[in-house]
Amino acid sequence: MMRSPLFLAFALAIGSAGALLSTDAAAQSTRAVRATAEASMVLTGNIDVAADGAVSGLVLDQQASIAPAIAAFVDGTIRRWQFEPTLVDGKPVAKHAPLRVRLLGRPGADGSTEVRMTSVDFSEYDDKATDAVTGNQMRPPRYPEAAFRVGAQGEVMLLVKVERDGAVADVIAEQVNMGVVAPEHAMQKMRDMLAKASISEARKWTFTPPTSGGDKGLAFWTVRVPVTFALNDKGSKQPPTPYGRWQAYIPGPRQQAPWRTTDDAAQVGTDLLPAGGVYMVDSATRGLRLLTPLAEQ
Structure with a gap:
């Protein structure tokens, strides 16, 4: 039987986490693990939105690397x-923005692949902006040695409470999304290792508060900072997943920040924020706002 790229993505991800499995966990069948897993594909590009809010243009990056059926579905x-509509001085204007979308796929019993779009983001980070919190001293966390040894890979989404002097008042790991598949107890070990390393380093970070705009007078600010842990070719038995191909994606549970009074779980696209940026939560300056529910796609 021919194996689809989706099937191979699961097989690769399961194999890379084997060192974390206990004797009991190792006895679980590979088929049972795959049955609960999904594969992810993140595509990027640019979108143009007309003054009336309709899409007037779309360009996907590296379209030659995307399967034609997937490209047609996304387009x-x-x-x-x-x-x-985006308003400037009270008048609707056209808008050009970066685009990131996440597709999730699951192999069906008949050999087909069910694909759906689950997340979208249009964020931009400008480290020279004066109307938003920006990064100052932000040394990346070290890869935990134990996580490195077992091939644990994933992304930690931090929620950081920033004081008026730019220091960190508090920080939590809002969500840890893994790029390997394993039984849940092993996944939790990996999530904990990556989260603890990220939080420990983030407590030492400093930020530059906004000096203009509607957010400058707040008592504190909350920002999201994505931290990626990915093995390079030397640290991994397999090369990185090429653009336009499926890879393992196991989202972790979301945590609520104790200083937040609003429910952040409903915010779509937080799993797609580009690495290296600082993204304000509840900012007075908003980018594109999608009205069409993704659930209708």
Whole structure:
């Protein structure tokens, strides 16, 4: 039987986490693990939105690397979207923005692949902005040695409470999304290792508070900072997943920050924030706002 790229993505991810499995966990069948897993594909590009909120243009990056059926699905879906018009001085204007979308796929019993779009993001980070919190001293966390040895890979989404002097008042790991598949107790060990390393280093970070705009007078600010732990060719038995190909994606549970009074779980696209940026939560300056629910796609 021919193995699809989706099947191979699961097989690769399961194999890379084997060192963390206990005797009991190792006895679980590979089929049972795959049955609960999904594969992810993140595509990037640029989108143009007309003054009335309709999509007027779309360009996907490296389209030659994307399967034609996937590219057609993404293009057809996005061109039906409707956005809240962007206002400048009270008048609607056209908007150009970066685009990131996440597709999730699951192999069906008949050999087909069910694909759906689950997340989208249009964020931009400007480290010279004066109307938003920006990074100052932000040394990346070290890869935990134990996590490195077993091939644990993933992304930690930090929620950071920033004081008016730019120091960190508090920080939590809002979510840890893994790039390897293993039984849940092993996954939790990996999540804990990556989260603890990220939080420990983040407590030492400093930020530059906004000096203009509607957010400058707040008592504190909350920002999201994505931290990626990915093995390079020398540290991994397999090369990185090429753009436009499926890879393992196991989202972890979301945690609520104790200083937050609003429920952040409903915010879509936080799993797609580009690495290296600082992204304000509840900012007075908003980017594109999608009105079409992803659930309708």
